[in-house]
Amino acid sequence: MALADVLQPVAGNDAGQLYTAVDAVGAGNAGGYLTGLVGAGNPVAVVIVTPGTDDVGLHPRVDPIVGDAAAAYVTYPESFWPIIAGNTDPLLGLPFLPSVKTYQESAAVGAAANGAVMIANAGRESGTFVYTGYSQGAEALGDAAEAQRASLSDKDWIVLVSDPRSPWGIKATADRLPALLATPLMGLLGVENNGARDPGATIESDGQDGTDPHMVSVIVVGDPVANTQWVWYRPVASLLVDLAGFVAIHSPGDGPYGQLDCQAPAGKPLLVTNCDAPTEYQAGNTTYQVYDTYHPLALLTAQVYDAVGLPYDAADLADWDAAAEAFYPMQHPTPGTALVDGVTEKTEPAGGSQTGPQNELQNEPETAIDAAANALVQAGSAGRHTAVDEDGEVLVRSQSGSARHGQAGEGPAGPAAGSDTSPIGELADDSSGTDSSGTDSSGTDGSAAGTSGPDISLADSAADDSGAAREQATPEAESAG
Known part of the structure; x- marks a missing residue:
């Protein structure tokens, strides 16, 4: 389907300042993650994608989500001063110069672009729109949805993948640290200490008439952005595991976040062990989907094997995972550890059930x-x-x-x-x-x-x-x- 047939034009986007359009990507992946999410009888008209910080792994990760749908890619700096220039062309190529926007300034640009699309397409009579963002893009999209909730309806799905403001994420964790320590340090990097996202912030109505958007927060266990690992009496080990999680889970486009459709790259084992049935929690109008994978240290070992050309299989990953668990047990997202109130077990799935290979226990x-x-x-x-x-x-x-x-x-x-x-x-x-x-x-x-x-x-x-x-x-x- 052509994007122009479903997405209303947005003022100020003549040269792609707000988004760029692609009529179809990820051919052959239709019927994957999004079909399982919104239901096979509710075809997606368009997917509006907000990339993450300097998102070089965008397409391997997002193509299985977009499938054959028309897509629009939000244009924004994707920068994180003073270390990442993103789409900015910094003076002398140096990301620490003032020409590069801070994380929060960059996210604000992404939020404004998403908000413009939401306003332009408000009040439509048909067509399911899926907005999805990753990492910094998830924060930008979530902020836009909260600000423009009056422009959204139950025809809109907001899919926040690796949101830093998840109830178990890095911003929620930082918000619980002493304010005199966390806030100034984050401020020096241009990052707002705004804590976990309110799971009911996009509820415009009384919540009973089905007109509010569907909010979905996707979390892979061990991703330090959305599921920060921290044990106060083991700070060095915690930081080691978080670093491994950033390298092996959060950063690669073809890692666990690229396998939510239960499809692994050719010749490689599937890294998401419950892709067909993620653990789900709920609060407000938000569904939290928690996907399990191998321990970050096990996945880091697999990356080393890949780098030197050594073969490995799922049994090797399981052995490495078990040894890493003995060293540092992972802290899973649960209602009891959520840093927002009201998170409970979800009794009904967010959408239709997905199909895909089962993990060993489920088999x-x-x-x-x-x-x-x-x-x-x-x-x-x-x-x-x-x-x-x-x-x-x-x-x-x-x-x-x-x-x-x-x-x-x-x-x-x-x-x-x-x-x-x-x-x-x-x-x-x-x-x-x-x-x-x-x-x-x-x-x-x-x-x-x-x-x-x-x-x-x-x-x-x-x-x-x-x-x-x-x-x-x-x-x-x-x-x-």
Whole structure:
């Protein structure tokens, strides 16, 4: 479909000052993420895309979302003074000179461009519009939607991907730091300390007549922009994991954010392990879609393998993931850790269900899952259990149903520390060769037993406690590790 047939012209865009138009991109990807989101019976007329900061990975990431729809790409600086010039042509090519806009100034330009499109297309009788932004572009789009909520309706979908203002994101985290520390430091970089986004800020009506826009916030676990990892008593490890997440999750266009349609690049394993059924929460008129992937340190290891031309597969990723989890358990987004009020489990999906390859646990027959559930044994902090499957393998299950990472502040779940099967297994060893442990915010301990092997074991307590817990399991359940 031609863009001119569905998108009303915007004053001041004669030379693409506000957006550039592409009639169709990502051919062959129609029926992917957006179809699952808005429903197959609700075809998308146009996708308005706001790129991220200096977004060189834009098309590998956004093409599967756009599919065969007409698209408009918002034009704005994409800069982050004093380190990234983006689309700006800086004086002498130096991004730290005043000719480059700060992050917040750049985002404001993107917000104004989105607002102009929203105003020009307000009141249309038909046609589903999807606005999507990534990172800085998500902040710009979200701000525009809040400012122009009167121009939006239930025909509009606002998809914020890796929003820095997510309830678990970097701005929400910074907002909880002492104001005398965070605000001045962020101000020096031209970044506003504006905290988490209000999930109901785009509600114009009473919320009952179905005229408000659909807000969707997409988060990949371990992306430090939307799911910042921070444990106050492990600052160095937290920063290491966040840096790995920025390099391996947030930055690459063909990384986890480029696989929301359950399609991996040829010859590579799928990096999103629940793309067919993301965990969903809700607050206001916002749906939070949480996609799980491998631990940032595991994905960073995969990038090293790619760089030197070494092969690896999903089993390797699983081994690296388990070892990294033993070193630093990931903090998943949950309603309890959201830094806004009112976040709850979502009972209905945001749109139609997606189709795609299932992860290994979801491929298990229902009877096997039931058998594992019957063997659940409470151990350590609330919401964390040990279950033994029909093969005697110990599974780790959490409140969200994920078999991958633990919830915020929980102990590690992974292979024993010191396993020589993983290139990053050594991270889990301590200097004496004894068990490694850390104390979470709830006061429970997480320990990694010092044995070898890829089996997943629960380590929320000391070895004696683990033995006691196993004695409570069904006779058929065997201990792993």
